[in-house]
Amino acid sequence: GQQLNQSPQSMFIQEGEDVSMNCTSSSIFNTWLWYKQDPGEGPVLLIALYKAGELTSNGRLTAQFGITRKDSFLNISASIPSDVGIYFCAGQLPNTGNQFYFGTGTSLTVIP
């Protein structure tokens, strides 16, 4: 399957700090999604990106679809304890219907 390299693998930050994580691939993607997953739950969609260069915000979250279409990043500003969880990027290849390939996740810990 497709390899989506997500970094960093884990982060430990102080409450109030900003967070940045990214996702890269050797393949070109049509769509990038960012999800958050809490323990014992399914992933929850945070942001969807549909074209190269697109920058989209959702509250304190901002994500961008890379110009090369091979990468995406997610920023979280002014982190709070409930931001704790695992963040996944997911990409859709051209002409593959609704199948998405997920990264291996970034585990975020926010220290109060």
Place this chain on the structure above:
Amino acid sequence: GAGVSQTPSNKVTEKGKYVELRCDPISGHTALYWYRQSLGQGPEFLIYFQGTGAADDSGLPNDRFFAVRPEGSVSTLKIQRTERGDSAVYLCASSLTNDYGYTFGSGTRLTVV
């Protein structure tokens, strides 16, 4: 229902047994997906239904895995002759047609012993 419901939430089975995992999608969602998530990994695509038909089953790992959605709503993922390597969380998701923001259920944690 209000969300995607998956049952059971946990299933422990012996190697070689047959299991069925059920998914109740959000009412009115025509698209339904099954993903599998191993420990420490992101979800991996298994199969996608549009209505009653499997539009893409390219992610099913082998012929021991089969899924149905006979009435275009509830779906069942069936695994025959289970192996220890099948142990994972099986996630179901649903969406409106062409809506990429699909909603996941909480998953069924399958453990094969």
